[in-house]
Amino acid sequence: MNEKDFKDHLKEVNQFRIKKDSTIKEIINQFINTGFNAKRLAKACNIYETMVKDINCVKFFGLAGAMVPVGMQGIIYDFIKDGFIDILVTTGANLTHDIAESLGYQHLQGDIDINKIDDSFLHEEEINRIYDVFLPNSVYEGLEDFISKLKIPDNSMSVSKFLNFLGKQLPENSKSILKIASEKNIPIFCPAFTDSGLALQLGFHNRGLNLNHFKDMLELVDISWEAKTSGVCIIGGGTPKNFIFQSQQFCPNSAKYAIQITMDRPEPGGLSGASLREAMSWGKIHEKAEYSTIISDATIVLPLIYWYLKTVITD
């Protein structure tokens, strides 16, 4: 960027005000002309809007973290239902919790100072803690009952094929991520599948099971290669982030859009906190990609992004 370009490019920061009847669209439109994370949020909203409006864009969504336990199952469900996700990559934990909620069990919370909770007391009470959300051990019994009765059609199918099968076994009228993905034929990939309570129970009850993780890996590479345009939204990093990006790495059309919501940072060198521009060096996102990383707890900003998309897409 030469000097003149840079200076010509600068605009006034928007010293905005909010009214009682402001809309999320107006607020995001004001944030774009500020800075720090407010601006990054606005930019992410704009990028996601572009991804949804670009009919050629395959929208990859990487979901790590405990988003289902904390109450975001309905948001992810609607992201899929409304066509904002084409490929979901997630963790076994989120799927385990999705099944629990879908079978009618609940995660619990309360107006409790989490520092005052004694975890050895919780252990005696058989209540598992996920920061300030709780899951009674008894849920796992219901889960086991469900899993032990599954008639798995093929012991060496890919994980994503298995998850598609699994979604179909879940009750109607639930807000299940697995269910809606099965119904809409949205593939769910789970590269660290055996790293989950779901897989543990599957493994205990099906000693011959050997779901083929390599098939998933190669299939996602094929999807990435065939996409005319790719867009990526990463929640929290982890294996979903890397699994999506490794499939983009040598693509003819690596990701043109990229959004990342994380509390991690680049300096300690881990992938979850790595900047999106770093992915450019690897060819995982395109050198002309539009991208935005929001440093935030996703529980605050993912609902805002959904709200924004819902407002602008159905306009």
Next chain:
Amino acid sequence: MNEKDFKDHLKEVNQFRIKKDSTIKEIINQFINTGFNAKRLAKACNIYETMVKDINCVKFFGLAGAMVPVGMQGIIYDFIKDGFIDILVTTGANLTHDIAESLGYQHLQGDIDINKIDDSFLHEEEINRIYDVFLPNSVYEGLEDFISKLKIPDNSMSVSKFLNFLGKQLPENSKSILKIASEKNIPIFCPAFTDSGLALQLGFHNRGLNLNHFKDMLELVDISWEAKTSGVCIIGGGTPKNFIFQSQQFCPNSAKYAIQITMDRPEPGGLSGASLREAMSWGKIHEKAEYSTIISDATIVLPLIYWYLKTVITD
């Protein structure tokens, strides 16, 4: 808390959904039954609402960070205008930037990858950087012109009295924090006043100036002691946080409500990241205080809190 109380207290996590015509009030009301920072945000909204509705509550607001440069001047202005702040404690930097905006200068921003900016180039171009927001050096010339012409009535007045005087010198029709505070007789305290560009210019042009920082310190203690009820909202920590809390420490009625928005954490021991419950050990907040810390960039959540308050208070 005994076992039965704890278990009786637990409620289902709310697997909520958002509609196009949802309101901020509805979304915050859904967040309260989730967890992580979404729940903390909702709790902070509820606490602030209570503070505003409690007519005996003196609302202390501690503002650190670069909120004015990044576009939040209008939000702070409206917090004061709408009666959501009774006592403002802030940094000299925010006041310096407030004066700049009030005199008609602007902070700048652009659609620029901040990593591609060469700071030695900026230095040559006389453009100062605050992360992804910019302030040309030329603004300081206008500031100096304004400051050099001030007729300071008393060289040893308190800082807050001086800031009240200063607010009156600023142009009408600006969204100045100093101006609206002067007009509404909302005191502004600034414990590290000489740690600012504003103070540097005042010092250069008024060699006999010795604003009395001890008067401010004692006055804030008096205000805290006289308050029937105190509520505290802290943005970013720093000296505003400690200055408010040290005034609460030995009060008959230490803070009953406390909100904190910060990206800092308790473990490294600094005050900006210290938990609100730690303040309880010092007697800075009451042992029955309602409190919530949101781990977030304030540029995202402070506007949301304002939006929520504006919606529920004027209902």
Next chain:
Amino acid sequence: MNEKDFKDHLKEVNQFRIKKDSTIKEIINQFINTGFNAKRLAKACNIYETMVKDINCVKFFGLAGAMVPVGMQGIIYDFIKDGFIDILVTTGANLTHDIAESLGYQHLQGDIDINKIDDSFLHEEEINRIYDVFLPNSVYEGLEDFISKLKIPDNSMSVSKFLNFLGKQLPENSKSILKIASEKNIPIFCPAFTDSGLALQLGFHNRGLNLNHFKDMLELVDISWEAKTSGVCIIGGGTPKNFIFQSQQFCPNSAKYAIQITMDRPEPGGLSGASLREAMSWGKIHEKAEYSTIISDATIVLPLIYWYLKTVITD
């Protein structure tokens, strides 16, 4: 804890001093009577020392992050060589980089301000970036050459069995983690194996490959169940953390010692940042476990822990 116990328990903070000829042992011994992360580091050193000296203790080591690229291959190698690790759980990325170094390729670095690096330039130059460390694409060609020539004895062996086989194929005299683990029969588990460059190349060259991830999962559960005493050291979280802890969950003897080094925090609810005491509610660590979480970049503290262990163990 009753009042008297708490107060009797308190000791003076150690206002220590360091001399030129201080040893790491002396410094750690001084840190234990301070606070914040210095104390946590000292406590972790003491716990690891106890783990090593307890002959019944099975030492699980979870390694996420980019520790091999950044120069910590030799440290991990020596942890294994000196008997400080009995079970290693890691990521495919670390193994990929371990092979690269073992085959004679190098990661690169330089005295470069990372912000001045243009990632699209790096992409043109075929240099991949991991924060401030670099890996030329050409390394992958050497890697591919090695991988394409492997004669895999069994397409459905477990991942850990495959990694044992793989270690044996690597050159002598390297500081390879895979090599030394094979030699010492230390099992390496890798729950997200297909989420790596190593697996991608294996998959491309061996279309029938279906390494059995469920076997690994069940085997690690067996190891945990059979251990008289378990100790856990977690670097960076990720799948290695969860994979170890899920194997501990229903054990008769869940982990009695636990150490965690991470920059992540509990509040956003992700597993990498979850506190060790949270693991107690799940039964993943014992309710009387000794534990310490160090909030730090592992590149600083893991070498210090090794240095301390080397000093005290061979005394």
Next chain:
Amino acid sequence: MNEKDFKDHLKEVNQFRIKKDSTIKEIINQFINTGFNAKRLAKACNIYETMVKDINCVKFFGLAGAMVPVGMQGIIYDFIKDGFIDILVTTGANLTHDIAESLGYQHLQGDIDINKIDDSFLHEEEINRIYDVFLPNSVYEGLEDFISKLKIPDNSMSVSKFLNFLGKQLPENSKSILKIASEKNIPIFCPAFTDSGLALQLGFHNRGLNLNHFKDMLELVDISWEAKTSGVCIIGGGTPKNFIFQSQQFCPNSAKYAIQITMDRPEPGGLSGASLREAMSWGKIHEKAEYSTIISDATIVLPLIYWYLKTVITD
């Protein structure tokens, strides 16, 4: 940087190993050829070594955070004693705690899970908490006794002059920062002095006191202007960071060396987390400055830096 320069510049990452008899000097020398924060620590050590060896360099040291309560009084004392600090800028809190330790009172700690501490219990017991370090209220009585007896020679002296006077009143043979600084005529600046327990007690007992903060501000500017070479070491950010840097801003010789140890990050825009290269745009550090930011709890790395300096300087 052109392509060739960049590529020629790259070196192998050092896959180092540590021996039992390694020295801190050897370890730091190995860290320099790694990456992430280990490399940043090594670079900071090298920069500080250069600062100490450059006889023209005025070494500014900004100390925020609770370093005295946590046991680092002796380290700071030795930094001053050994000539590694020429100008100290700190917070009132650190000075308050320094006086307490110097008068023979102690901060307390214990082998306690900080999450199990009930802060309302601590409040009843009159024990103040600073994360995992404790200070009984009774200490403030001893402090008040000392402060109430001070015969302050001049009510409108600068804060730094007052602190020099104060140091002289403290007992011999203590490891007091104030004492050693007085003895060696090392000025201590404290821009937010009234934001401290020390100032509160001074204010209560000396109603006419009006220490002149503007004199300090102007004096530090003079010192910066007169320095042939400036070097800056910042612990934790806060007002000490800004107060040092604002004095450097328009200097003919702005800081040539700069080190920063902090857990804060640049993205939310606060000054404590701002990058050192940002300071370059303001002219606060020289465009050819050598600089290093370590993202770490200072309680771990500051003692290591001291240890390194002690080893190499007295060689």
